[in-house]
Amino acid sequence: MQAALRxxxxxxxxxxxxxxxxxxxxxxxxxANRDIRIILHKDGDATTLAYVDHHDDAYAWANRRKxxxxxxxxxxxxxxxxxxIEEISVTNGPEDYPLDKPESPVVQPFWVLTDDEMLDVGVxxxxxxxxxxxxxxxxxxxxxxxxxxxxxxxYDFATGGKLDDHIAVPATPGSxxxxxxxxxxxxxxxDNIEELQAALDAPFEKWAVFxxxxxRELVEKKVNGPTRVTGSAGTGKTIVALHRAVHLVRNDDxxxxxxxxxxxxxxxxxxxxxxxLTEAEPELRSRIVVLPLDQAAIELYxxxxxxxxxxxxxxxxxxxxxxDKAGLGKALSIEFLFEEWDELVDAWGVSDPDQYAAIPRTGxxxxxxxxxxxxxxxxxxxxxxRLEDRNLVTWAMMYGALTDWIGQKGLDQLPYSHIVVxxxxxxxxxxxxxxxxxxxxxxxxxxxxxxxxxxxxxxxxSWAKLGIDIRGRSHSLKVNYRTSHxxxxxxxxxxxxxxxxxxxxxxxxxxxxSVFDGVEPTVVLAKDENDECAKxxxxxxxxxxxxxAQSQIGLLVRSDGQLGRARNAAKAAGLDPRSENGVAIxxxxxxxxxxxxxxxxxxxxxxxxxxxxxxxMIGDPAEMETAFETERHLLYVACTRARDKLLVSGVSPGSExxxxxxxxxxx
Numbered sequence: 015m016q017a018a019l020r021x022x023x024x025x026x027x028x029x030x031x032x033x034x035x036x037x038x039x040x041x042x043x044x045x046a047n048r049d050i051r052i053i054l055h056k057d058g059d060a061t062t063l064a065y066v067d068h069h070d071d072a073y074a075w076a077n078r079r080k081x082x083x084x085x086x087x088x089x090x091x092x093x094x095x096x097x098x099i100e101e102i103s104v105t106n107g108p109e110d111y112p113l114d115k116p117e118s119p120v121v122q123p124f125w126v127l128t129d130d131e132m133l134d135v136g137v138x139x140x141x142x143x144x145x146x147x148x149x150x151x152x153x154x155x156x157x158x159x160x161x162x163x164x165x166x167x168x169y170d171f172a173t174g175g176k177l178d179d180h181i182a183v184p185a186t187p188g189s190x191x192x193x194x195x196x197x198x199x200x201x202x203x204x205d206n207i208e209e210l211q212a213a214l215d216a217p218f219e220k221w222a223v224f225x226x227x228x229x230r231e232l233v234e235k236k237v238n239g240p241t242r243v244t245g246s247a248g249t250g251k252t253i254v255a256l257h258r259a260v261h262l263v264r265n266d267d268x269x270x271x272x273x274x275x276x277x278x279x280x281x282x283x284x285x286x287x288x289x290x291l292t293e294a295e296p297e298l299r300s301r302i303v304v305l306p307l308d309q310a311a312i313e314l315y316x317x318x319x320x321x322x323x324x325x326x327x328x329x330x331x332x333x334x335x336x337x338d339k340a341g342l343g344k345a346l347s348i349e350f351l352f353e354e355w356d357e358l359v360d361a362w363g364v365s366d367p368d369q370y371a372a373i374p375r376t377g378x379x380x381x382x383x384x385x386x387x388x389x390x391x392x393x394x395x396x397x398x399x400r401l402e403d404r405n406l407v408t409w410a411m412m413y414g415a416l417t418d419w420i421g422q423k424g425l426d427q428l429p430y431s432h433i434v435v436x437x438x439x440x441x442x443x444x445x446x447x448x449x450x451x452x453x454x455x456x457x458x459x460x461x462x463x464x465x466x467x468x469x470x471x472x473x474x475x476s477w478a479k480l481g482i483d484i485r486g487r488s489h490s491l492k493v494n495y496r497t498s499h500x501x502x503x504x505x506x507x508x509x510x511x512x513x514x515x516x517x518x519x520x521x522x523x524x525x526x527x528s529v530f531d532g533v534e535p536t537v538v539l540a541k542d543e544n545d546e547c548a549k550x551x552x553x554x555x556x557x558x559x560x561x562x563a564q565s566q567i568g569l570l571v572r573s574d575g576q577l578g579r580a581r582n583a584a585k586a587a588g589l590d591p592r593s594e595n596g597v598a599i600x601x602x603x604x605x606x607x608x609x610x611x612x613x614x615x616x617x618x619x620x621x622x623x624x625x626x627x628x629x630x631m632i633g634d635p636a637e638m639e640t641a642f643e644t645e646r647h648l649l650y651v652a653c654t655r656a657r658d659k660l661l662v663s664g665v666s667p668g669s670e671x672x673x674x675x676x677x678x679x680x681x
Contacts, residue, residue, distance in 0.1 A: 088185025245491030247654030450481025498532025551586035
């Protein structure tokens, strides 16, 4: 930083050790210290700080690169020089072609593309033929070899997407090649030394709210209805939602935005990022309220009615047991009735037997005959009566009352003109109905970000039938900025290549790529809990030795019952598990939306994940599939909290989900 600032104050380089790099057109070396070199690119009066590394590596980087504006798009690019090595083989005879060992044909996914098609998406001309000859097995190297816009387009094409979706808008003749949207992916223009110092001084938290230019279109897009942004873990959905909220209030003086999510911890993280993003425009903050959705609902309900007296799950279960003792429900089990109430009757606001008979049973594959429905409804009527007698409301009843209130009083009474929801995949039926009613006043009133593959709390249902129709306005992010290629590839084995929601919208996971490499994740199956503790402790010590701060390490477990195992591992590594700035020891559910440099998903035992207690509470064995699916999603969530290092551990033989990720992972 000091060397860069010295150069910025005196671009002539007086007193600095600068050298032109032979054979690398336009590139210069600037000495930072005895070992570190900054690579500059000079073109007239413009200088680009392009790269920094150890001496030999920095020179090698410059000798393999050139910086030119793309001939078709006009965007400035840093292009790796193509090195061709042509070998001439001499055939001595037919033995050179063994007929008994035919080679498998090499699949070359780009062979069908024309020069114009590749140039339109930013492929440099020197790379047209090498790309055309590239075998399918080398797809991951695209991001090492090509500018990002070209690599993303080709990777999407190779995995089933359309190249036409990535055609770049050509720059205006004579325009600055550094201001093209594709160039803005990698270059920032600084007009003075103060801007340079501010950029270099910026803490990591400010870089954490950086919006990739490829995402900006979604933030600023004008829409004609509710919009959803999807994408696998780490693709920047939260950042897009955050920038969308700021964009709305910045461009509309009358806008008041509720930026919301499902938990207090995530809301606090969003609020912190909102403050960073609006640091230069503090007047915008008062018009972006950040709250967990349930808290926002309680505040609104209290202002309209009174402080809600909410019924707890244990109270509902007690009412069902009371009904059972009174002879209601016949042969239906307490657990089945509780699930039926929680997932259907209360969730959908069912108030009479006819509605109950017609309600969709998605995720509840048990078919009830007329007599069984009648018996079940007698219990639910009993429960509703008990709630009314005691002036109790459930969450679903509270959202239902707010939905009715908006319908009666009008949207003018609502304190928010727009609602932006992060982690929307876990919205309840009642919450979706409320949001649908609240989003009627503006075409762009609802913006939802979420990943179906991270649904861990709710059964699937149709948003469109409840009033939020995002068909034609659902956009998938494909570039992972948070998680290394190795961790992402391993976690993706837990999920199918594509997931289709209840409205028929397919969320494809093919084509998602990470922008950086890392170490391979490790899977450890220990002989017992003490052995696992020792192995995780050794892993923790290696993280500390690698200068990973304790606060950037997470030990994640399935349930509260395994937290002690994680604390023991931290103690064995010489760490204080209760330290405020120490290693985070939390459940996988509580880790939703968080991120760490290093994560150990511990206690992934055969009798822990999936959770046997949860499975035992399922009233009908036919519903096991849904439970298994959400448990699998939970491990996916845990693994994708890691940016750089991941350890998955358990006592042998381990969770059955580990079988899916062991294929190419070092044990």
